[in-house]
Amino acid sequence: MEPGGARKVVTQLRRGVVEHCVLALLRARPRYGFDLVRELSEAGGLLTSEGTIYPLLARLRRDGLVVTTWQESEAGPPRRYYALTDDGRASVVSFEGEWARFKDGVDRVLGVGAVSPTSSRAAERGVE
């Protein structure tokens, strides 16, 4: 694998999971776009370009996973709030299970090849 391949993999993973993270954030309460962006950014840069969340939200709406309402804001223009539908909630639950299995599997495989500090020192003594 070329140098920097890990970063590419993580970029692809991020693209794949961000929509489920958005749905997960909507479980607690309806949110507007900037609110979602702020949460995702604080969670470790899940969005590389903040503006791309709006096409994503439009797709979730077309897929029936979220519904939207425009609400007046106390300061500034009206905001579009996104709320989870029953299908959206089911999608999050399904993803949670899949993600847990995926994460456990990757962690297990990474753990198999890991070298602990203790065994590393023992190997060095053996060479001496």
Added chain:
Amino acid sequence: MSVDLDHPVVAAYLAQLEGAAVSAGLPAGRRAELRAEISAHVLDALGAEPGVTDTAVGDVLDRLGPVEDIVGAEQAAEPARPGWPTSGTAPAPAAAVPGPGPWGALEYVALALLTVGQVVLVLGPVAGVACAWASTRWSRGGKIAATVLGLVLPVLLVLAASAFWLFGASVGSGPSPVDVTVVPTPSPLSP
């Protein structure tokens, strides 16, 4: 410093977004929605800044990302439509392999052979059908229709003409069912 959507840098960004969206063929309704969402985002983000400066405006727009990325994501999220690339930011160049669409020279030659070419018995229609099936622009249904037109239809016409000739000959030799012979009958009042 007060900043709103009339700020030159923000206005330029929104104009770029509109231009990219138009170039990509986004529907007018979706363009308006996208502009409203991005505008609200900019105002929310600037409202969260401790002080609104040109630098802060630049930071907010940098975090939003290039307008091409936003429009590209819109295209990727949109159901495929004719003329839209499935990814990327600009409409795809014309495909190297022509798909269904306007006819090319091959299709016109096929049509000529299948119609006017019928005067060259067998060879004309067969060549026309061959051209039709070589076409990359005609659908399978169109090619089947061309085969019917070029080969099956002439055969059917010949059979129909033969049947008509035979039937017509037999009818012409017998009595006509509409022939009525008027025979004068004597009136009881006549002398």
